[in-house]
Amino acid sequence: MQTLIAAYSFAGVGTILYVLRLYVVDLQLSKRQRELDAQLHLSEQEITNRNAA
């Protein structure tokens, strides 16, 4: 029984670790996306200011 539980635990832990990795990558991508959006917002403002000047 111990071997059986160990086998299923290995599979569970391995899969959960991979899912966690995917989740962390998703969060990192979202952060990069937000930074990029902020950068775009700044450059749009810059263009508006320059046109106004």
Add this chain to the structure above:
Amino acid sequence: MYARQPKTNLPGVAFACSIVVGLVGIAVALVFFVAPTEATMGDVQRIVYLHVAVAWYGLLSMLVASATGAMYLTTRRLDYDHWSHAATEVGSLCSALTLITGSMWAHEAWGTWWTWEPRLTTSLVMWMMYAGLLLIRSSIDDPHRSARVCSVLAIICVCDVPLVLMATRWFRGVHPVSPEMDHTMRVVLLVSIVSFSILFTFLTIWRTRQLHRAERIELSELSSSLGMLRRSVAMQSH
């Protein structure tokens, strides 16, 4: 120029994740509480339901990686390489789990963790191929160059799939060919294979979408930096 990218669909992923976890939970419950205990090996035989499911998906992933690799070589579209990359990652996980669960089963059935038996050896070679593909991917920066090399290697590596499948028939070994099972055992095995396949397919799709998204963000970052550079040059010339 730069366009805003769609945000990640984390609630959607969480919803899909809960369905997949539910399916796998049902399969594991069937394995532990419904499948009858095997007369010779006892409870340890229940490892087979997991072992067969991950082994099958490990082989399928190599087929997917090589097929999408071949499609990349024909079209030169990185979308196909993202599929190949994701299949390689999930395949390496399945292949590693196959070796671990198989080794545990072997310890109980044969009294040894490992023996250089044809099925085991070809499975180990398969895992090493996955590991090699991932190492090569991480060592080449240029996405098209890395895709080209890995596609060719995946097509070569797929030759191990028939060897793993037929090792028990072509060569003399101790690995069971297709053990006798009663009807309930067969149904539970089928449910287990389907549930785990859905889980690993979900992971492959999730990873592929991530790779698409990462590529789009990288392109946007590049185009945004180019735009900033152009503007600063224009301002300096004024």
